[in-house]
Amino acid sequence: MAGRLTNWLKGQGEGGSGTAAPDDAVAQLRAAKEAAEAANEAKTRFLASVSHEIRSPLNAIYGYAQLLERNEGKDAVSAARVIRRSAEHLSHLVEGLLDISQVEGGALRLSREAIRFPEFLDQLIAMLELQAQAKGLALVLDRQEHLPEFVHADPKRLRQVLINLVANAIKFTDHGAVTLKVAYRNQLATFTVIDTGIGIAPEDTARIFAPFERVGGEAGERAGVGLGLAITQALVHIMGGEIRVESALGEGSRFTVRLMLSQPLAPPTDPAPEPGAVTGYLGRERWVVLIDDDPAHLAMVRGLLEPLGFQVRTASDGEGALALAAQVQPDLVLCDVMLVGESGWDVAARLRRRHGAALKIVMLSGEGPRSGGPLADGPANDTFIMKPFDFTVLLDVIAAQLGMEWVRAPGLSGTAAEAPGGAAPLPFTIAPRAAAHCAEIERLVRIGHVRAIEAEIDAIAALAPEAALLADRMRGALDSFDLKALASLAKAVQADAA
Template sequence: MANRAKSGFLANMSHELRTPLNAILGFSQLMNRDPALTPAQKENLDIINRSGEHLLELINDILEMSKIEAGRVTLNETNFDLYDLLETLIQMLDLRAKTKGLQLTCNLTPDIPQFVRTDEGKLRQVLINLLGNAIKFTESGHVILRVDAGQVQFQTEGEASQLCLFFEIEDTGPGIEPSEIKQLFAAFTQTETGRKSQQGTGLGLPISHRFVKLMGGDINVKSAVGQGTTFQFNVQVAIGDVVDRKPQPSAQHVIGLAPDQPAYRILIVEDRMENRKLMVNLLQPLGFEVQEAENGKVAIEYCERWQPHLIWMDMRMPVMDGYEATKHIKAHRQGQATVIIALTASALDEERAQILAAGCDDFVRKPFLEDTIFEKMTKYLGVRYIYEKTQPLSLQTAREVTTSHLSVMPTEWLAELHQAAMCARSKRIKTLIQEIPEEHSLLMEGLTDLVNNFDYEKILALTQP
């Protein structure tokens, strides 16, 4: 009964939380396309986007923990390029490390295979959690990721050979008290250092622990107060087949449809007005013919008289849901030629199978990026776009703030800044930043970057009395 209750909680809360987030992040992306925006407005939209993404991370963590406790988490094993995964993670986290003056390195032993088979998403999440924590709590020195491989164990004939991968993340941070190590992997529990940072939910390490166990390994930690911490974990993988490197998403903005194409008819089926409006505002200005339907029953009527090329189908709706509507449309010859892509706010992996079984050609999770919508339409309809011409960006050095930069400000101002950072009062911090004299613009920009990236612990460290 408890597991069924948790499953119900997951389905409902995932939908209820992700649906409004889809509108928040979606409309902020749309507004960012407006060329008339002032720099201040662009900065405000960037803050909305970052805050929404931060909120999405917290929601995902809570839902992931609930899925684990309900026994709803399974391995989704695929072949992937391990070198590519590690390279992407280091590139993603390197800027964050450099802004703190840290050296982030990755050391692989020569016997590490390039292609392996396990759950790539779960391995990535474990590494992001551990490396992210190491960077967050380390103020000086280095963070090192080491990867080693155990001996290959040849299985019975016909089975892939198995390998044990060993990962080690070492930092030179403050370390963890011996009394706190036992509670590291308990849900919603943080160490003293974590509580001082006033960030996170205390779920990153428990989720990582469960994922590692699921992948046939274990995780442990060694730490010395004042010297640093080392997390070690291992996972069981199979030697994988060669796979193509994943194409990198385009950084260009779509501004219209390329000439000499059909007049594409797109039907948006969604019970929430704000989500319908988001999709309409995204597609109609580009040149698509767009119609809206508030439920599956209305969608079927549109299909019979308008014959859309593609339907974006929400799966949870009153009157008639997306599952029933899709089955009805695909049951007719006319509807079989129509591409149906599900839009789902569910966090459950098994819903993918249900969606495809209903007849959908593909699915996209909410909240989505606009690039994902355009890529799917290219994949299934062959749509070609006109892209905005962008000027190459010049490389900028990170605006690193040091205590010497802050020494130009009065003691009372520093005390106020410290107190505001301790309470995570971003508005108050920005008001204080406005008091910095114009000749110290680098200090203003550096502090603004810190508060925009929720790096309150850095501000606390710089203003420590």
Template sequence: MMVIVIGVCVWMFILASESRKAAMEETQRQTDRLLKEIRAHERTDLALQEAKDKAEAANLAKTRYMSGLNHELRTPLNAIYGFAQLLEKEQGLSDWRVSITSIRRSSEHLAGLIDGLLDISRIEAGRLEISRDRVSLPMLLHQTAAIFEAEAKEKGISFNWSTHRLVPTLVATDEKRLRQILINLLSNAIRYTPAGSVKLELAYRNEVALISVTDTGVGIAPEKLESIWRPFERAGQSGREGSGLGLTITKLLVEVLGGQIDVKSILGEGSTFSEKLMLPSISPSVFDEQPLTDALRAPAFQGYQGPRKTVLVVDDDANHRMMTEQFLSKIGFNVLLAGSADLADQILQEAVPDIILLDINMDGRDGWSFAQGLRAGEWPHIPIIVISGHADEERKSRPRLALHDAFLAKPFNFDDLAMQIAEFLKIRLLLKDAPTDAADDAKQEPIRLSPDLRARLLEAANLGHAGGLQRLIAGMRAENACDPAILERLEARLAQFDMGGIVNILEAANDGAK
């Protein structure tokens, strides 16, 4: 029994020793294999990092090329678009109106395509940004639809757009992105509709806009309804033109704006793209007294109400300076022109403008250094509107928000520029064929004031001394020194801080006591 027990113990010891030896050998083999795999991963990671660096370098080079190409396209396009707007506003060119309008619409369409190229670059870089603008929704619909009316007419299909329920005049959203969504949907609808009609509809309820684009085109097969949102997939037949990125970008933009987009289609009968967007309405300011029907058409400004204002345009492109001066001068602004930042400094020694329109890329000092000098010098409070051919400057300018008050990318709309200026200078733009306050004042009974009181009121109005005006008007009411209806007119102007309107009323006043 002892021998058997000793044999079993020896056998167990030998077995444990052999197992430990085998385990150590297996551990060593696994360790060697892991080391080899780690070295292989390191080589793979190094190759991947090299490929990534090359791809990033290529992508950076492509981004720089697209950015430079974007600027080179926008600069001449701004001249074409700008002069087309000026010619379209001329009354004596009615025979050429259709041709000029076609040039303007084609320029707008080309500007939209350039924005699309830039957006692709931004999407690939993962830095798509959304802004919050004050947008005239009816005007945006009208301007966007006008781009495709001529194209639909040439193709022989009918194109209509309409709104349902009450549509607010102004909403808060990203105007550029909303316009791009509409352009992409309408462009696809007209492209894939050989005959029939295309219809754009908008319904608004509870701060939500439902926009639908319906066509009677080729339609989409059921199995392709999901794939049309993928890059380089075409909604219709594969042989038709198009990059295949329009719907991809559209879906991305709708989702970034917090909305959703759906499609219903029957092959051979047509398609309907519907999107829901949150578009909160806001109270208008520049068009406080203009009806909605005026906003349905592109505004034609004949001037503004209030004292004459001075605008300084700093741009190294002579064509841009010329067309900006022509537009602003016709509205009634005094326009000063400077081809460089140094010349602008010399002008500022002689005259102080009410607002500055500033280009960024100029020979010598650029626009940012000039704006920084203004803010740190004698004119820190002059509003500055930056106008640049580099659309990505808007994103780069975020750290420089203190240097400027607004940003416009070339090519820009002159009416948008006028509304920006009116907002900063607190003036009211006057539409053509619209009644003006000056005309209303002329119909009123002229004011009869003593020379002393009239001079005191004029002095306070010219100084912008609202408190002094309020006390003078209150004293006139207490002493019954003027007709109450006339005092109400003065108080109405004072409530709007319309010093120019008060000056106009007082300058038309007759001497003599009541």
């Protein structure tokens, strides 16, 4: 369109047409041409800016995944934590891009949480360390000796601001170091990002905070200039702070952010100990059908559920899923919304018509629940989970939908061998005669056969009067549905009998 407008305007200017257009029509067409060209240029800048925003956490994920794949990671747990935090930040960035209108309009809502300040900074540096190392740069955290342990902040937005500034410094620095300097005094936190990079010309220092603005010189040749600093400035202002820059060409840059981060009046109480990791579930065997056209997603969810004892089958399209469901009669279906060909909503509706309300259907998608088809609480599905999701969220939803109870590894609150009620284990004088019944109880616990367990406990109680205390304790565990404790008692009796 812009090309045709240019040719037409050129012809009018040269008098090539026998009919001259009115001046206002020519002006309108010229304005339309300029608007089209500006929109096209803005789109190009926007795509470059999005690339700038996502590459930092993506690089951490990619780098640490390669280290783990090559078995070069010295600490796999630490690598996994960096990958998870980077993925969380990537998810937050996507949300931030979708909510850019809220940021610019000042309608963004901030959270106020007590965060562990030094730990927060250490995690930030760990997330960006690989990116700096890849360019041969030193990434330095220069923090005041006595920082407060806790401060109030919106951790997601503060992290976004600092990552934007540090990642930007790394991008525009080819030699030397990038330093994050942190000071704190009278509730005022000062973050200074210092680099030894290419610097910014004086005439460009005001323009760099404008959305989609590209500066001149070498900096303008590097993709990503435009959106990151605009979002950063908007977030800093929304948080009630200020941001300024000092720079000179060839001498590096210094970005300074000042924010009021108050300290809690008293240190936050430590959260309750987290329960142990889920290792299985109580009751009968459950069947799950996964529907997704992404093999990596199918493998990931399958790898989570199968070790817990689920029978998992997968399908990549609607027809395959319907045939599979008719064959195995699953308890639960996890269905993606965006499938090749047929919509996941349509597949869910067909499954519901064929299998009724007994089949639990959970939709998984990167799109919102109202992205097409029925509402999330409509008749086609039972609930909805947004991607990316935390495994614990998925497990909580599965337990709620199927009315299940998880079996967990021992946590900080006790051990598997601990007797119900915290009492010391009993001296089982009846152990040799009760061992066979206890072995059967241990087997029945794994399949959740409650009535058969009751029968075995009654058989133990009938062995001798001294078995009554053991039987009562087992009944107490069964009545509270603490099958893990029941299995531990049964195992202890067998060990005593050996």
